[in-house]
Amino acid sequence: MSIAPPNISSPTSHLGDADPQSRLDFADGFIRRHIGPSESAITEMLSQLGFSTLDELSDATVPAEIRLDHDLEIPAPRGESEFLSSLKVIAQKNKVYRSCIGMGYTGTITPPVILRNVLENPGWYTQYTPYQAEIAQGRLEALLNFQTMIAELTELPLAGASLLDEATAAAEAMGMCISIASHKKTGFWASDDCHPQTLALLQTRATCLGVDLKIGPTSEIDFAHGEGGLCGLLLQYPTTDGRIEDHHELAAKAKEHGCLVVASADILALTMLTPPGEWGADICIGSTQRFGVPMGLGGPHAAYISTHEQYARKLPGRIIGVSKDSHGNRALRMAIQTREQHIRRDKATSNICTAQALLAIINSFYGVYHGPDGLRQIALRTQGFASALVKGLERLGHGTLDAGPVFDTIRIRLGKGRIHAARQVADAARERNINLREYADGTLGVTLDETTDRALVADLLAAFNFGHYTGFDIDELMAEAEADGMLDFGSLTRTSPFMQQEVFNTYHSETKLLRYIFKLMGRDLSLAHSMIPLGSCTMKLNATSEMIPVTWPEFSLLHPFAPDTQWRGYTQMFRELERWLCEVTGFAAVSLQPNSGAQGEYAGLLVIRAYHEHMAKKAGHANERNVCLIPTSAHGTNPASAIMAGMKVVAVKCNERGDIDVDDLKAKAAANNDHLSCLMITYPSTHGVFESTIREVCDVIHNHGGQVYMDGANMNAQVGLTSPGKIGADVCHLNLHKTFCIPHGGGGPGMGPIGVAEQLLPFLPGHPVERPDTAGEFAIGPVSAAPYGSPSILTISYVYIAMMGSAGLKKATQVAILNANYMAKRLSDHFDILYTDTNGRVAHEFIVDLREFDKSAGVKVDDIAKRLMDYGFHGPTMSWPVAGTLMIEPTESESKDELDRFCDAMVSIREEIAAIERGEMDRNDNPLKHSPHTVHAIGSDDWSHPYTREQAAWPKVWLRDAKFWPTVGRIDNTYGDRNLICTCPSVEDVSSE
Numbered sequence: 001m002s003i004a005p006p007n008i009s010s011p012t013s014h015l016g017d018a019d020p021q022s023r024l025d026f027a028d029g030f031i032r033r034h035i036g037p038s039e040s041a042i043t044e045m046l047s048q049l050g051f052s053t054l055d056e057l058s059d060a061t062v063p064a065e066i067r068l069d070h071d072l073e074i075p076a077p078r079g080e081s082e083f084l085s086s087l088k089v090i091a092q093k094n095k096v097y098r099s100c101i102g103m104g105y106t107g108t109i110t111p112p113v114i115l116r117n118v119l120e121n122p123g124w125y126t127q128y129t130p131y132q133a134e135i136a137q138g139r140l141e142a143l144l145n146f147q148t149m150i151a152e153l154t155e156l157p158l159a160g161a162s163l164l165d166e167a168t169a170a171a172e173a174m175g176m177c178i179s180i181a182s183h184k185k186t187g188f189w190a191s192d193d194c195h196p197q198t199l200a201l202l203q204t205r206a207t208c209l210g211v212d213l214k215i216g217p218t219s220e221i222d223f224a225h226g227e228g229g230l231c232g233l234l235l236q237y238p239t240t241d242g243r244i245e246d247h248h249e250l251a252a253k254a255k256e257h258g259c260l261v262v263a264s265a266d267i268l269a270l271t272m273l274t275p276p277g278e279w280g281a282d283i284c285i286g287s288t289q290r291f292g293v294p295m296g297l298g299g300p301h302a303a304y305i306s307t308h309e310q311y312a313r314k315l316p317g318r319i320i321g322v323s324k325d326s327h328g329n330r331a332l333r334m335a336i337q338t339r340e341q342h343i344r345r346d347k348a349t350s351n352i353c354t355a356q357a358l359l360a361i362i363n364s365f366y367g368v369y370h371g372p373d374g375l376r377q378i379a380l381r382t383q384g385f386a387s388a389l390v391k392g393l394e395r396l397g398h399g400t401l402d403a404g405p406v407f408d409t410i411r412i413r414l415g416k417g418r419i420h421a422a423r424q425v426a427d428a429a430r431e432r433n434i435n436l437r438e439y440a441d442g443t444l445g446v447t448l449d450e451t452t453d454r455a456l457v458a459d460l461l462a463a464f465n466f467g468h469y470t471g472f473d474i475d476e477l478m479a480e481a482e483a484d485g486m487l488d489f490g491s492l493t494r495t496s497p498f499m500q501q502e503v504f505n506t507y508h509s510e511t512k513l514l515r516y517i518f519k520l521m522g523r524d525l526s527l528a529h530s531m532i533p534l535g536s537c538t539m540k541l542n543a544t545s546e547m548i549p550v551t552w553p554e555f556s557l558l559h560p561f562a563p564d565t566q567w568r569g570y571t572q573m574f575r576e577l578e579r580w581l582c583e584v585t586g587f588a589a590v591s592l593q594p595n596s597g598a599q600g601e602y603a604g605l606l607v608i609r610a611y612h613e614h615m616a617k618k619a620g621h622a623n624e625r626n627v628c629l630i631p632t633s634a635h636g637t638n639p640a641s642a643i644m645a646g647m648k649v650v651a652v653k654c655n656e657r658g659d660i661d662v663d664d665l666k667a668k669a670a671a672n673n674d675h676l677s678c679l680m681i682t683y684p685s686t687h688g689v690f691e692s693t694i695r696e697v698c699d700v701i702h703n704h705g706g707q708v709y710m711d712g713a714n715m716n717a718q719v720g721l722t723s724p725g726k727i728g729a730d731v732c733h734l735n736l737h738k739t740f741c742i743p744h745g746g747g748g749p750g751m752g753p754i755g756v757a758e759q760l761l762p763f764l765p766g767h768p769v770e771r772p773d774t775a776g777e778f779a780i781g782p783v784s785a786a787p788y789g790s791p792s793i794l795t796i797s798y799v800y801i802a803m804m805g806s807a808g809l810k811k812a813t814q815v816a817i818l819n820a821n822y823m824a825k826r827l828s829d830h831f832d833i834l835y836t837d838t839n840g841r842v843a844h845e846f847i848v849d850l851r852e853f854d855k856s857a858g859v860k861v862d863d864i865a866k867r868l869m870d871y872g873f874h875g876p877t878m879s880w881p882v883a884g885t886l887m888i889e890p891t892e893s894e895s896k897d898e899l900d901r902f903c904d905a906m907v908s909i910r911e912e913i914a915a916i917e918r919g920e921m922d923r924n925d926n927p928l929k930h931s932p933h934t935v936h937a938i939g940s941d942d943w944s945h946p947y948t949r950e951q952a953a954w955p956k957v958w959l960r961d962a963k964f965w966p967t968v969g970r971i972d973n974t975y976g977d978r979n980l981i982c983t984c985p986s987v988e989d990v991s992s993e
Helices: 020-024 029-034 039-049 054-061 080-091 112-119 137-154 166-180 196-209 248-256 309-314 340-347 357-395 421-431 454-464 474-483 510-521 544-551 568-585 597-619 637-644 662-671 694-703 712-717 758-763 791-828 852-857 861-870 896-917 935-939 949-953 973-978 987-992
Strands: 098-100 187-191 212-216 230-237 260-265 283-287 303-307 320-324 330-334 409-413 434-438 444-447 589-591 627-631 648-652 676-682 707-711 731-733 754-756 846-849 885-888
Touching: 029 791, 039 054, 039 791, 039 896, 054 791, 080 544, 080 568, 080 791, 098 444, 098 454, 112 357, 112 510, 112 544, 137 303, 137 320, 137 330, 137 357, 137 510, 166 187, 166 196, 166 230, 166 260, 166 283, 166 303, 166 309, 187 196, 196 212, 196 230, 196 597, 196 637, 230 248, 248 260, 303 309, 320 973, 357 409, 357 454, 357 474, 357 510, 421 434, 421 444, 421 454, 434 454, 454 474, 544 791, 568 589, 568 754, 568 791, 597 637, 597 676, 597 707, 597 712, 597 731, 597 754, 597 758, 627 637, 627 662, 637 648, 648 662, 662 676, 662 694, 676 694, 694 707, 707 712, 712 731, 712 791, 754 758, 791 846, 791 885, 791 896, 852 896, 861 885, 861 896, 935 949
Parallel strands: 098 434, 187 212, 187 230, 230 260, 260 283, 627 648, 627 676, 676 707, 707 731
Antiparallel strands: 283 303, 320 330, 409 444, 434 444, 589 754, 731 754, 846 885
């Protein structure tokens, strides 16, 4: 039997008139699969809006003076299979060596059950940040497990749900110390044996925060340093070169001087060493990368932070807490400072928005899978190999800089009389595909890890024997080390138990862990279930073909400080991606370093600050430009980032249409003429409209000597139609986890590269260990721990752009605008659309005004968002930028039938509200007030509501075919904050209940 080939001549190409060869190669196939609506659906939606083509719609929506007059210079789209094959060739230019460099990055083994079922599973990586807790109970439990694990290992009772990386976590801790001291103490001391990237990032952050940072040995600490003395002290534990020091006395002395102690601690070492909380640390930070997350040339990796409970409101980032739902059952949610920077704005203690939730979840499952005994076994094995290596080196005549016990890292001074010995040893190691850490003084560093085996130790000894195998028996060396007491940490040996909770002592077989993973996944709504229409968040398709290369070993197993000759494939990808992003933004250069949108904001503002300082220095005077103008509608991270960058925030009004009040802008710019640093704007506006005055706005700022910073949150409405450079901006960060398809991962990872105009190019971020090619002549310090931020997920955006090509990217933008306008028109018969342009159109998102229903029916915006869960949807962005509203963004990836399904749900909810308004439903006992409805509530014998179970759980017929059930009822946030519990219950707590 023969199968006829597909008819490739009759269907209309998704891109219009494509040549026959492109159809044969399926080059535009990915575009058809990325863009949700079919051609017939696009035509139908356009017709309902009064347009014939997408070009007509975009020409009528985007102001003429900022529209691009050319196509993007990005190669034609490539087919999925074809491009992945070509990318594999690029990947193979990377050389995967065994890494012994350390410096906070180590080899690890991701258990396959976690790799396949979490990291590579869209049910986990396509979730949104758990702001709607009732449909995020699975990931909240995994993050609570993460917090519990961190609190137990560090012996500090309150842990956060992850930060971005170890270096930025140290900087956040420094800011926390300043805040706790109420800015009355400005001194901060960092031990010079911390990782170099951490010290460099502290220097970047300290200048803007007004911190008097001193880097020096702990033996020279001056508690009187800085105005008012030291507010904090940072210690690396163990040190960057592997020394294990007893800090009991130092911590006690710091306490006498009112100085907080921050410990940057190796998370695996804490299974064996006295935890920082026991020797007097007040804050503990570090990386959890070695708990199952590949190095990926630097990221993404979760960082951790823990502290005492009295500092809960000073803790940056997110905290997961235990509360109860409307039925009195245990329920989880984000505690205390949920979206804290959005609420406090310029008073916020941090600008953290994106965390590293997906990576923390992987760490969490790693801890659950191995349990306390398994983690300790990994640590013992690692330490045993390190001690065996020390004994072998002694036999070869080499010494270590520390005679004490080691954990995983040693620093080696080679035997005397050997000229150029360090270079010879390093070369011999590389011949065996091993990277060592090379110090400037000729010493060498070696860090071992979970992946170390006897063969690696033998190869290392051969390298230190200048290329000749020693024949030493590794087990014999280990026994010798143990006999000499090298495995005993003495007074620093951990004696306290950890991770005794049931969750860490139950799921050690693959079968049990697999079921636990899927049980939690089933409690979370993700893009695998339905659209997530969050305004400003751009929850679009994260295509499988984009995700596949992330876990290729050629991309995932490289150390960020490996010689650049070993990552030529990455280099090629970086250069091409930078070039494409420059084309998209209209800028001269792009830095890939910022590893979140908020970090991108911060980096962009630092670049502007450095530019003004440079210009002032050239003019022979001090820089006085420190005022940042920010519209009142801006993202809350904007003012928080500006304060972190050392600027003074001045708010600019918005008019009744939601646009920037140009008259107020002119007045504020003129009033601050000599001090104006920049304006921060979002375009299209935060209200979802292409403001026609945007060019004038940029001109006002430039005329007063300032620079224009554009928040890239809404780039999904710009690509291929306009650009920040065309508009007149000078710098813009790009949320790659929005416009360019990196998944949100339940709240992170994210990436926020910045593009800059020509005059700002010399100031792009540098790095103390590996200088990025884009670092300018007057580079600011690093803003992330790794030179290129989180490189392994850059492959996602790279694949997306390559497979979309210029035409596909433009069409994606046009369809995003089409989908939003179609939904706004459908819903406008039932709800007020708050902001539109003068022709009644919106950009890629729009705001539905729900404020009237509070008066007419006692229904609040929360009630509608929760009720949407009963229809199987995640609520849109609530009460921002306007209280009592929903901001809806459908993206280009959602099909017309999904848009209609969501609109049908909203219309159905409006009918329920109308029934309340007419008195047909009780104002207090109705489906909205008691939503979401759980299966337990529906199935209970006790059903006392005046509406039916059918109305509650199946208000639309299609819910009978596919129903997502929230596992908890509406959560009591106030109860959770008043009764703060942020860890799993102990065995004693469970047994006493």
